[in-house]
Amino acid sequence: MLRNTEYPIDWSWHDSEGFKRLVNVSGTMTSLGGSIATPRVAAATAAAMPRFARIHEMQARASEVIARLTGAEAGFLTASASAGITLAVAGAITGMDPARAEALPTAPGARSAVAVQMGHLCEYGAAVSQAIALAGGSTRIVGQSTLAKDYQLAAALDETCAAALYVVSHHVVDYGMIPLETFAEIAHARGVPVIVDAASEYDLRGLLAKGADIVIYSGHKFLGGPTSGIVAGRKDLVRAGYLQNIGIGRGMKIGKESIAGAIAAMEQWLERDHEAVRAEENRALDLWQDAISGLPGITPVRIPDPTANPLERLQVWVDPAKAGASAAQFAEAFGRNDPPLIVRGHEVEHGYFQLDPCNLMQGQAELVRDALVKVLTDAESAARFDTRAALAAARNGGTQAYMDWLA
Template sequence: MMTDIRTTLGVRPIINVSGTMTGLGASIVVPEAVDTIARMLPQFVEINDLQRRASEVIARLTGGETGFVTASCAAGITLAIAGAMTGTDLAAIERLPDARGLKDEVVVLSGHLVSFGAPVEQSVRIAGARVVPVGQVTSAYGYQLAGAITERTAAALYVVSHHTVQFGQIPLDEFAAVAHEKGVPVIVDAASEYDLKGFLAAGADVVVYSSHKFLGGPTGGIVAGRKDLVRAAFLQNIGIGRGMKVGKEGIAGTIAALKAWERRDHEGIRARELRALELWKIGLAARPGITATIVADPTDNPLDRLQVNVDRELAHITAWDLADALAAGNPPVIVRDHEVEHGYFFMDPCNLHPDQEHQVLARLNEELDKAQQSNSIIATPLADRRKRRVASLLRWPD
C-alpha cells in the first residue's frame, strides 16, 4: 500500500464531508485530469494557443461563444468585471485598477454581498470598480435594480451560492432583462454549480465557474460567454490578470475535466451518495438528541446532504462542539458547519473515498458516546469558538 502523501508532508489526513470547499482541497480530481496534468508538466506549449483549445471545449459544454481558464472563480469575476470596464483598450487595461475615465460601478443585490472565503465586493474592487448595492438584504425588486444603474455602470454581478440569501431576491432572468434594457452586461458567479448551460440560457452574458469543485479539475476558474466580453476579460492577463495567471497544467487539466464531465456517470454517482446519506441517517436514528434529515441543495444542484440537528440537552453536546470533536479526532472528519449556531450542521458525501462513509458513522458514534458519558453537557461558548478561529488565522504559520 502506498504511503498517504498527506502523512509524508506532515499534514492531517482528513475526511471531507463538508463539500467542495477550497480550504479543504475542493474535490477529488478526476483520473483523466491527473493523467493529463502529469503528461503536460514536462512539456512546453504556447499558452494562448492552449487557451484557444480550452475555449472550444468550454463553448461546447456551456453554450457560450467562447471561454478561457484562469486562476480561480474569484479571479474570473475580477477579470470579467475589468473586461466590461475596459473592453479591448490595451492602454486602459494596463492602467487598471486606476479606472479614471471608465465606467466603474457594478450593481450587486445586497443579499448577494457575501463571503465565499473572501468578500464578493473585494473581487469587484480589485478591478478598480466599486459596488452599488441593490435593494435590501432580504428583498430586492426590479425597479431597485433599474434605479441603481447609471451612466457609470459597467456591469451587473449576480451570485449563485448557498451563502446568499435564498428568498426575496430577483430571479436571474428578470435581473438580466432589467440590466439588458439599460445596456448593462450581466456576469454570473456560479463557482460551485452543476449547471453549465442554464445561466447563459437565462440571460447571463458571462458566467464564471470553478474548475476544481464539482468538475473535479485542478484549481482554476472558467470564464464563458459572449465573445467580446470574454475576449476583453482574457486581455486582462496583460494587466491585473498577470497575478491571476494559470499554468499549462491548469489549462490542460481543466480541458480534461470538462471532457470527463460529459462522460461521467452522474446517475451512478448520485446513487452512491444517496446510499451514504441513508447509512448515516439510519445509523443516527436511535441516538438521543440527534435528528438526521436528508435535504436538497439550496441552489438546485442535483445532490442532497444530511442535516444533523443536535438537541444539546438530550445529546449532551452542542452542534458546534460535536463538529469540533469530529474534526479533532482520528481520523479527523470535517463537516459543513456554516450555520452551526442554529443547532445543526450538514454532511456532504460528494467527496468520499470508498468505505469512508462507514468511518464517518463510526466517528459520529464515538463522539456521541463520549458526550453521553460526560457528567455535564459539553457546551463551550460559541463566541469563544469564533475568537479561536480568528486567532488561529493570525498565528499562521505557527
C-alpha cells in the same frame, strides 16, 4: 463511474509529508483543497508539467471545450472563480482597449460601477465587493438585504454602470431578490452586461440560457479539476476579460498544467455517469441516517442543496439537553477524531451540522458512519469543549488558521 471512489483510503501521502489526515464531509471547500481529481485528470495535469506549450494555444483549446460544456460562445481559464469575477468586471470596464486595461485598477474611468443586490454581497472566503474593487470597479448596492425591487435595479444602471453582478450560491439570500431572468432583462434594456458568479454550481448551461452574458465557475469544485476558474459567455466580453492578462490578470494567470487538467476535467464531466454518482451519494446518506437515527437528541434529516444542485446533504439536528452536548461541541469533537472528520459546520449556532457525501473516497462512507456513532455517543468528551470557542472556531476557522500559521 468517474468520481473520487476510484481511490481507496490511503494516508501515505499525508504521513510521508507530515500533513494531518482528514476525511472531508464538508463539501467542495477551497480551504480543504476543493475536490479530489480522478486519475484521468491527474494524469493530464502531470503530463503537461515536463513540457513546453504555447499558453494561448492551450487557452484556445480550452475555449472550445468550455463552449461545448456550457453552450457559451467562448471562454477562458484563470486562477480561480474569484479571479474570474475580477477579470470579467475588468473586461466590462475596459472593453478591448489595451491602454485602459493597463490603467486598471487605479484609473478605471467614469463607467466603472457594478450593480449588485445587497442580498448577494456575500463572503465566500473573501468579499464579492473586493473582487470588484480589484478590477477598479465600485460596488453599487441595489435594494436591502432581504428585498430588491425592479425599479431599484433600473435606477442603478445608469451611464456610469459597466456591469451587473448576480451571485448564485448557498452563501446568498434566496428570498426577496430579483430572479435572474428579470435581472438580465432589466440590465439588457439599459445596455448593461450581466456577470453571474456560479462558482459551486452544477448548472453549466441554464444560467446563460436565462440571460447571463458571462458565467464564472470553479474548475476545482464539482468538476474535480486542478485549481482554476472558468469564464464562459459572450465572445466580446470573454475576449475583453482575457485581455486583462496584460494588466491585473497577470497575477491571476493559470499555468499549462492546470489548463491541461481543467480541460480533462471538463471533458470528463461531459461523459460522467451522473446517475451512478448520485446513487452512490444516496447510499452514503442512507447509511449515515440509519446509523444515528435512534440516538438521544439526534435528528438526521436529508435536505436538498439550496441552489438546486442535484445533491442532498444530511442535516443533523442536535438537542443539547438530550444529546449531552451542542452541535458546535460535536463538530469540534469530530475535528479531533482520528482521523479528523471535517463536517459542514458553518451554521452550528442554529443547532445543526451537515454531512456532504460528494467527496468520499472508497470505504469512507463506512468510516464516517463509525465515527458518527463513536462521537455522538460520547457526549461527555464533546461537552468538554467550550461552546463559545467552538462557535467562534466554526465562524472564524479559516481566518484563525491563517493567523495561527503566521504566528
